[in-house]
Amino acid sequence: MRAPLLFAPSIPLTANYARPMIRGCFPSNPGSPEGAMKRFACALVLLLASVTNLQAQAPFYQGKTIRIIVGNLAGDAYDLWARIFAQHMGKYIPGNPTFIVQNMTGAGGVVAANYVYTVAKPDGLTLGTFGPSMYFDQLARRPEVQFDWAKFTWIGNPEQTEFILIMRTDNPYQSIEDVRKAAQPPKCGATGTSTSGYYMPKFLDEGLGIRFNIVTGYPGGGEIDLGIERGELHCRNLTISTYFAREPFLTWHKKGFVRPILQTGKKKRSSSPRRSVHL
Structure with a gap:
């Protein structure tokens, strides 16, 4: 089982920008916590690169803030993971953006997923973390679901657990x-x-x-x-x-x-x- 997952509104990757970043995505110690963080950071950079102006002199994310929407209360496991990301991810992204965590509880994470899908703009400034089984509610056609699970852009997860x-x-x-x-x-x-x-x-x-x-x-x-x-x-x-x-x-x-x-x-x-x- 994988938990939690980090998602963004669906946006295409910009291959020309991403290509030079790939060389740094293979750490010499991939099994270490530092290696895992670097691999995850690279995945995030490749995703966020899609909204970067390739010709701009200043990095797109310079002076900007990225929100991580968490569908759990502060102190829950998913919230703790999100705060770890927020502490460290900015230094791995060109422009060193600020990360903040916003808790948005309700319906086991459905409220947060609905917000990321229907309200947040696909501009690379909003991420979401919620359970990997959220699509069960969509399959069951529960009326509160407003998202299409397949249209989220999946970035990664920090652990595999049972x-x-x-x-x-x-x-x-x-x-x-x-x-x-x-x-x-x-x-x-x-x-x-x-x-x-x-x-x-x-x-x-x-x-x-x-x-x-x-x-x-x-x-x-x-x-x-x-x-x-x-x-x-x-x-x-x-x-x-x-x-x-x-x-x-x-x-x-x-x-x-x-x-x-x-x-x-x-x-x-x-x-x-x-x-x-x-x-």
Whole structure:
């Protein structure tokens, strides 16, 4: 799975400008964080080059500001990635533009995607980052969708990660089999129908008959976490990289407040409990 993705309104690449940039896009240490950032920066430069006046003496982006529209609350994983980009990307682009992050929450990122597609101009000054499964809502023909997923210009993603389903330990649902046998399904929180918090439990429900009560409408991941702490939710699906990298999940895991009961991916993570199911 890839998350998050960085998009721009669809604009064509200018090949004549991009060609000399390609030589610098192959770092000597491609596996390092610096190499990954350089490759990503090159992809962004090649995209943004399409709006540059080739004959201009000053770089197009000199003195300009590029916005990154984030469909999540401040502090969520996608927001943190966007702020890392904003801190470092300007120095890799001719003209050294300023980057700012603008949070635009709603419907699990659909509000942000609609804005980037229908409102933002295709001038290279607006980017968007939202979930890679957003096209599910378009395929389902949900009325709130105003974008055509195929017409976004895809730039890249900072990581490839899988998903993990966590459950509070102070309830009867200690394993997937417990959920399958339960008379009342556990409540899992999600921000919207295009997020993994929704479609992973939905897949288990409709595909395997393992029922979940999915509660949507939370503004962000932090609100879902509070819902779990307050006891109004039993479970949440999120990326493995988020769960094993930051709070409150590190403390939850250490204290045994939650238990992973399922994870996706080609290989089961060694730190996941033995009773968790690997898909």
